[in-house]
Amino acid sequence: MSQKAKEIEKSEAVGKKGRATSLDGVLGAQLRQRRTLLGLSQEKLAEQLGITFQQIQKYENGANRISASRLFEISKALETPVSFFFESTTANQSFEPAYGFSDNDQAAFEGHDDVMSRKETIDLVRTYYSVEDPKLRKDMYKLIRSMADNLKKTS
Secondary structure (H helix, E strand, O other), X not given: OOHHHHHHHHHHXXXXXXXXXXXXXXXXXXXXHHHHHOOOOHHXXXXXXXXXXXXXXXXXXXXXOOOHHHHHHHHHHOOOOHXXXXXXXXXXXXXXXXXXXXXXXXXXXXXXXXXXXXXXXXXXXXXXHHOXXXXXXXXXXXXXXXXXXXXXXXX
């Protein structure tokens, strides 16, 4: 087998060179979640990284791949370890290439059913942690938990 054929076979095994994969979508979702949790706009994060906010959008939507060095820069800007971006993946999970807009069906932006990735959840967590008094925060948690338990009992 020629060297070129080996290179082609290798690139097909891991996704085409330069083409985003579903892993890039996972990394982008984690990026969006952390950025939103910190209350950073795409513009502010882009400014810190020296790139455009459109590039942040492409990363978050999984349209563009994030290089290792860029992921390191992002992790520093978002004050989180690089491993955070891979926490929602499993060791045996396979990642398919992500195609351009016209190549396949696209999920709706708000179609994600994961409660932890919803804007409402992230806003709630940010608001909760904005209460500086730990005792008051814990009391608020107990109140909300009690209300939820009572609603479950009456339903």
